[in-house]
Amino acid sequence: QTVVTQEPSLTVSPGGTVTLTCASSTGAVTSGYYPNWFQQKPGQAPRALIYSTSNKHSWTPARFSGSLLGGKAALTLSGVQPEDEADYYCLLYYGGALGVFGGGTKLTVL
Amino acid sequence: QLQLQESGPGLVKPSETLSLTCTVSGGSISSSNYYWGWIRQSPGKGLEWIGNIYYSGTTYYNPSLKSRVTISLDTSKNKFSLRLSSVTAADTAVYYCARVDYYDTTGYPRVYFFDYWGQGTLVTVSS
Numbered sequence: 001q002t003v004v005t006q007e008p009s010l011t012v013s014p015g016g017t018v019t020l021t022c023a024s025s026t027g028a029v030t031s032g033y034y035p036n037w038f039q040q041k042p043g044q045a046p047r048a049l050i051y052s053t054s055n056k057h058s059w060t061p062a063r064f065s066g067s068l069l070g071g072k073a074a075l076t077l078s079g080v081q082p083e084d085e086a087d088y089y090c091l092l093y094y095g096g097a098l099g100v101f102g103g104g105t106k107l108t109v110l
Numbered sequence: 111q112l113q114l115q116e117s118g119p120g121l122v123k124p125s126e127t128l129s130l131t132c133t134v135s136g137g138s139i140s141s142s143n144y145y146w147g148w149i150r151q152s153p154g155k156g157l158e159w160i161g162n163i164y165y166s167g168t169t170y171y172n173p174s175l176k177s178r179v180t181i182s183l184d185t186s187k188n189k190f191s192l193r194l195s196s197v198t199a200a201d202t203a204v205y206y207c208a209r210v211d212y213y214d215t216t217g218y219p220r221v222y223f224f225d226y227w228g229q230g231t232l233v234t235v236s237s
Contacts, residue, residue, distance in 0.1 A: 051223035097170040101157035
């Protein structure tokens, strides 16, 4: 069974920069896994941020960016705002129309 | 602005069938430009993709749920539905519906991605 792994929690100071990563149990994550990133705040549905590694939706703030880093998918937040405190989930595709979600990273802005 | 809204019973008994509907407004589920999907989120297992359906009726199901899942379209009402049979407590979760956009690149598989999500509905499996 394929497992997608994220950091359980990270803490960042307001105005700082933080990188969240997403690893696959099958090996290095490449662009062919078409990584997606989602933000979820308490009591809300996930909100799509990034698709296909680095593409932003029209509503995605410019401070969010996606990339590949050291064999993993990465989401970088630059100039973190207090409202960025949330859970972040990645999604990887392993062929076909269905993907596997990571376990999520709880980001604290402190 | 596209909106999706889940509806259905909040409590289902073990061994029975869970049935949910997603009503879409601001867009047509009959469009060939999108798929429509169901995802669930439970405290123990996080987010889990249940399956997708295309306007043609073609479906894709999570192999781990395939034997129990049916997703269908009602184009006359601009809704799509989820049925999950033989439920157990492990099926207790918040269920989300979402739109799945896609694009094609020559020589590569079709690329899918979520954009719009419903607010979710909690379904508890308990006697």
